[in-house]
Amino acid sequence: MVATGLVLGVVLGFVFQRGRFCVTGAFRDVWLSRSTRWLTAFGLAIAVQAVLVQSLLAAGLIKASVPHIAWLGVIGGSFLFGIGIVLAGGCATGTYYRSGEGLIGSWIALIFYALFASVMKYGALKPFNDAVLSQKSDLTTVQGSLGISVWFLVALLVGVVAWALVRQRNRHVAVLAPTSHRTGLAKLLFDRPWSPNATAVVVGVLAAAAYPLSNATGRNSGLGITTPSANIVQFLTTGDPASLDWGVFFVLGLIPGSYIAAKLAGEFRLRAPDARTAVRAVIGGTAMGVGAALAGGCTIGNSLVQTALFSYQGWVAFVFTLLGVGVGARFFITTHRRAGAQPVLLTRDDDLVGAR
Template sequence: MLFSGLILGVVLGFIFQRGRFCVTGAFRDVWLSGSTRWLTAFFIAIAIQAVLVNAMIAGGLINPGIPTLALGAVVGGSFLFGIGIVLAGGCATGTYYRSGEGLIGSWVALAFYAFTASAMKYGIGADVTASQRNETQDATTIQDTLGISVWVLVVGFALIVASLLVRQARRISAPLATLPAQKAGIAHLLFEKKWTPNVTAILLGLLAALAYPLSQATGRNAGLGITTPSANIVQFFTTGDTSYIDWGVLFVLGLIPGSYIAAKASREFRLRAPDAETTTRAIAGGTLMGVGASIAGGCTIGNALVQTALFSWQGWIALLFTFLGVGAGVRLFVTSRRRPGAAPVEIPSLTVGS
């Protein structure tokens, strides 16, 4: 069952690449253009996962761990992570799938992200991380704090997402007569046809829910995660301790080959070397990602996708402050350089929503 993580990683790496799924772009688009197209898609993935995961919990099939809220750590760490993903040109998943496409700048960001996360969890920064994570409040989930059923939150959130979809459909609707003829065939659908954000989000939500029983079957009581598995890969290579190799590690190891397969088959793979400025940004961004995600207890997957579906305080607060961090990063490193006379800004990894 351990290799189910690798298989799921390959599949999700394929989906991330073909769907151009990166939370950085979803958040960035809101700040730059007011577009909520990809943010709505991200909420679809959370809603689908919330329904399925909480149904599995109610049926006694899974029992995921939910962290006690460390408010200062989540706020500060998530904000730093948000700034970092703007500099790096992609969130955790975006950095992995862009690495599989041949973007060498993403290789640099990914290396510093994994190395820094390892240092913050197990090495020189472990005491700092522990001191921040140990400053907890008496809160885990929103439903427990409010004294209500989780299904009130699940149904309420699903209705909000449904209303966003109705609004989106009204805004982009067009007469059927204007639609071009579509090709047919599995190869066209997989490798040629442009995937829509909502289709990508549906697949992500379904597979994120599937991760729970697959992971739990191996003794890992959690869903999808990127930061800790990335840190564990570094720990394995530096210590040789095979105990670090678990379902989560095999999952993240599958993301790059899955992305490579998708990019190669769709003729989008190309080795691209960054210039000096992009490399510097990748180093700084990857470092902030590792520091921020370690202190916050997760990234845009572990917190903003997985913990939100459980309606944990950590998940929703992390999502909010990552979003604000992206806003700060956009203001500092993107819009501030768009003043009259300033050089044009290009962040090549941010392709979602563009």
């Protein structure tokens, strides 16, 4: 049954690459260009997932783990993660799918992200990580603490997202010209990146589908990237097959899924970073691994999945990751622009993700 994780990973890797689905760009645009186009799309993915997941929970078809929030870890870790993804040029999903496109800088960031997530969870920094995460609150979900139906929160979220979509409806959005003479389904899939909202709906549906697939293996969680990435390192260093759960197979599918999409679209090519970018990828990947371990998740595990459960951890992580990206954008992009220096990781590929 763990093979379903691999299949879902391949499919989502394909979707992430064609949709340029990277939360770094969505959050960074808010600060740099005041654009909420991709932030709204990210909210749409959460809303779609929330409707589906809460329906499945109400029907008793799935189980979902909701953590008690460790305030210090979630706030500090998410803020550090937000800074890290600016330096690395992509969040967890962005780093994985860009690795499949051939960006060697993303390979570097991904290696250090997985390595330091493992160091925090299982290695030399485990005592520090455990000490921070031991300071937990009794709070889990917003609906639980307020004593209200979760459907009130679902309706509120859907309403806010619907309002944002209507507000954007009449705005002009530049469309990239077709890159080939493909026809039919191939033209739809590969001639240009998918629209943000279409991508968001697909991601939301697949994120909900992760629950029954994962539950079938005894893992009561949805999508997750940080712990599975750390478990890959754990398996490589110890050889313990117990590390190879559904989540590991899921993240292992992301890169080949992205590679298939990029190859068929004619977007795959190996691109080596310069020394300065490589150093930033190391620092960014390290900050991502440490931050995500402290926060209990990344932009997927927290900001996408836990938000759909209306957990305090998910929404607090969302806010402080957004703030971390703002600080990172301020100091590592805007400052460099004003000084006339080369901005951090603003390559053509980064612009496809961030400059909406």
